[in-house]
Amino acid sequence: MPPSISFSLSLTSPAISSVSHPALQPPSCNSALRFCGLRRGTIPFRAVNPVRSWRARKASSLRVSAVISANGSPSKGFDYDLVIIGAGVGGHGAALHAVEQGLKTAIIEGDVIGGTCVNRGCVPSKALLAVSGRMRELQDEHHLKTLGLQVSAPEYDRQGVADHANNLALKIRNNLTNSLKALGVDILTGVGTIVGPQKVKYGKVGFSETEITAKDIIIATGSVPFVPKGIEIDGKTVFTSDHALKLEWVPKWIAIVGSGYIGLEFSDVYTALGSEVTFIEALDQLMPGFDPEIGKLAQRILINPRKIDYFTGVFANKITPAKDGKPVLIELIDAKTKEAKDTLEVDAALIATGRAPFTKGLGLENINVVTQRGFVPVNEHMQVLDANGDLVPNLYCIGDANGKMMLAHAASAQGISVVERVCGKENVLNHLSIPAACFTHPEISMVGLTEPQAREKAEQYGFEISVVKTSFKANTKALAENEAEGLAKLIYRPDTGEILGVHILGLHAADLVHEASNAIALGTRIQDIKFTVHAHPTLSEVLDELFKSAKLNTGASHSVNEPVAA
Ligand SMILES: Cc1cc2nc3c(=O)[nH]c(=O)nc-3n(C[C@H](O)[C@H](O)[C@H](O)COP(=O)(O)OP(=O)(O)OC[C@H]3O[C@@H](n4cnc5c(N)ncnc54)[C@H](O)[C@@H]3O)c2cc1C
Numbered sequence: 001m002p003p004s005i006s007f008s009l010s011l012t013s014p015a016i017s018s019v020s021h022p023a024l025q026p027p028s029c030n031s032a033l034r035f036c037g038l039r040r041g042t043i044p045f046r047a048v049n050p051v052r053s054w055r056a057r058k059a060s061s062l063r064v065s066a067v068i069s070a071n072g073s074p075s076k077g078f079d080y081d082l083v084i085i086g087a088g089v090g091g092h093g094a095a096l097h098a099v100e101q102g103l104k105t106a107i108i109e110g111d112v113i114g115g116t117c118v119n120r121g122c123v124p125s126k127a128l129l130a131v132s133g134r135m136r137e138l139q140d141e142h143h144l145k146t147l148g149l150q151v152s153a154p155e156y157d158r159q160g161v162a163d164h165a166n167n168l169a170l171k172i173r174n175n176l177t178n179s180l181k182a183l184g185v186d187i188l189t190g191v192g193t194i195v196g197p198q199k200v201k202y203g204k205v206g207f208s209e210t211e212i213t214a215k216d217i218i219i220a221t222g223s224v225p226f227v228p229k230g231i232e233i234d235g236k237t238v239f240t241s242d243h244a245l246k247l248e249w250v251p252k253w254i255a256i257v258g259s260g261y262i263g264l265e266f267s268d269v270y271t272a273l274g275s276e277v278t279f280i281e282a283l284d285q286l287m288p289g290f291d292p293e294i295g296k297l298a299q300r301i302l303i304n305p306r307k308i309d310y311f312t313g314v315f316a317n318k319i320t321p322a323k324d325g326k327p328v329l330i331e332l333i334d335a336k337t338k339e340a341k342d343t344l345e346v347d348a349a350l351i352a353t354g355r356a357p358f359t360k361g362l363g364l365e366n367i368n369v370v371t372q373r374g375f376v377p378v379n380e381h382m383q384v385l386d387a388n389g390d391l392v393p394n395l396y397c398i399g400d401a402n403g404k405m406m407l408a409h410a411a412s413a414q415g416i417s418v419v420e421r422v423c424g425k426e427n428v429l430n431h432l433s434i435p436a437a438c439f440t441h442p443e444i445s446m447v448g449l450t451e452p453q454a455r456e457k458a459e460q461y462g463f464e465i466s467v468v469k470t471s472f473k474a475n476t477k478a479l480a481e482n483e484a485e486g487l488a489k490l491i492y493r494p495d496t497g498e499i500l501g502v503h504i505l506g507l508h509a510a511d512l513v514h515e516a517s518n519a520i521a522l523g524t525r526i527q528d529i530k531f532t533v534h535a536h537p538t539l540s541e542v543l544d545e546l547f548k549s550a551k552l553n554t555g556a557s558h559s560v561n562e563p564v565a566a
């Protein structure tokens with residue numbers, strides 16, 4: 001049995017939870033690490049050192065099973081230039097970039113390569129959502145009829161759907177493993193513990209551990225589901241996303257506790273597969289993390305027409321799994337007064353109340369680092385801060401473990417940013433340029449500030465903001481697809497043309513947002529982007545319209561290079 005650990009957190013930083021983590025399982029479970037085949041197209045390339053790049057390219061173009069090492073030689077006096085603890089997407093992104101930069105690199109993993117995103121997160125959930133999207137469309141008689149189509153009652157094979165998710169996770173895990181091997185990154189198996197400055201041990205805790213030295217160390221140990229106190233997880237009738245992704249059954253009635261990303265995506269999956277859903281949300285509105293206007297529209301499109309009801313402003317105070325013929329029992333209390341509100345009897349409950357950073361066993365105490373609500377404190381360069389707020393030399397933390405932005409691409413981008421810095425290149429990642437998306441049908445995406453956040457900032461710094469919106473209903477491609485429900489919203493500074501935030505709800509919103517996120521990252525202003533050309537008819541014209549409809553003050557000139565207000 002893996003040991004369990006505890007976290008003490010509040011609601012936005014959740015309360016108290018008991019979680020076990022795969023990193024604490026014996027390393028023998030790591031079968032993926034033994035697989036060593038290379039396949040064409042599995043190795044991502046970026047701008048690289050020509051010698052290393054040639055070797056790596058050669059590795060990708062040959063169907064070979066040998067490891068082709070492009071890993072450098074270490075700095076004098078160290079076993080490695082860089083050791084990364086945790087081979088999730090954050091660690092993986094950092095490792096690839098480090099090797100490309102000529103750093104002798106090792107990555108320590110206590111479970112399987114790929115971490116949460118690949119094995120228990122983005123990848124399997126998007127496979128389930130791909131199925132729910134198709135089911136939803138095939139079940140929508142009115143939609144099909146308008147297109148002139150007829151389909152008799154669509155059905156699904158639960159195990160087939162579950163296999164699709166599992167197979168995809170396996171495939172992507174193999175791809176990630178192979179890409180590390182192809183570049184010759186040393187994959188070290190076992191739990192990684194920091195034993196002192198620039199020193200890490202790894203292996204089976206208390207049995208066979210090896211100590212190594214590294215010029216720089218990156219912590220990339222990720223997160224685990226957060227389960228509030230009072231909720232009993234049995235993994236069958238009361239479960240987290242870790243279990244839900246296996247789709248072992250489809251409950252008739254499922255309560256989803258928490259209406260954030262996980263709750264919303266799973267409501268899309270479950271309702272498409274025939275479940276009725278009841279949301280239990282502690283805050284006063286559903287989807288409290290989104291821009292409020294988008295949240296309201298999402299409620300109109302993604303909640304109200306579906307078999308979903310909800311309680312807001314309540315906590316699930318106690319949840320007891322189904323047992324001896326009795327259903328799952330949920331006791332609700334008022335989130336503010338803590339008075340008993342209601343009791344629900346349902347077939348299942350999915351706990352989607354956020355994620356807790358995983359830092360157990362890392363040895364942070366050996367370097368005087370104290371976590372904050374479980375998260376490793378870092379500065380804007382992801383450099384770890386000790387208990388006195390001083391920098392811990394040569395130690396960085398990326399991804400979910402630092403809590404800056406719990407997204408796969410953010411973890412990887414932070415890793416790349418750290419490697420740049422380690423290589424002597426100044427690099428500060430602008431988190432306000434990192435997009436996010438919720439892969440419901442239709443999708444929701446966003447980048448930058450919400451309208452209330454922008455208004456607060458405007459008041460604080462004394463500038464004006466403007467908001468414009470465009471509808472998918474005016475877009476030819478969306479109309480041709482007969483999926484024209486949706487909105488794009490731009491929040492900007494009319495004095496400078498700076499883009500502060502873009503929020504989209506509509507068909508392929510997750511893909512559309514990148515035009516806005518790239519503009520924010522590159523400092524492109526509205527007065528410039530509004531003259532770019534978009535192919536017709538494409539969904540990208542929704543954003544084209546958005547930028548074109550923004551009104552700027554007469555003084556706003558081309559390509560101003562003022563500091564970004566956000
Ligand atoms: C259901 C779900 C869906 C999601 N969907 C999306 C999505 O669509 N898009 C998106 O951007 N994000 C999504 N996320 C979030 C995303 O999965 C995380 O933000 C991302 O995985 C964080 O990456 P990481 O590298 O920081 O950590 P992780 O992926 O958690 O990886 C950490 C790794 O470190 C290992 N480890 C931990 N401690 C040790 C130790 N001491 N020694 C050795 N190894 C250790 C772990 O075993 C693990 O492999 C989703 C999450 C969930 C749960």
Ligand SMILES: NC(=O)c1ccc[n+]([C@@H]2O[C@H](COP(=O)([O-])OP(=O)(O)OC[C@H]3O[C@@H](n4cnc5c(N)ncnc54)[C@H](O)[C@@H]3O)[C@@H](O)[C@H]2O)c1
Pocket residue numbers: 011014228257258259260261262263265280281282283287288289314315316352353354355405406407436437438439
């Ligand atoms: N598509 C994506 O990018 C994607 C998908 C899934 C998960 N994720 C990431 O995973 C992380 C975790 O997702 P999540 O949905 O669990 O968290 P979340 O923070 O997005 O949402 C949690 C919700 O649960 C509510 N809540 C918390 N405690 C509660 C309680 N006791 N009773 C009732 N409601 C309660 C919160 O108010 C919040 O609305 C997110 O940070 C997200 O970034 C991303």
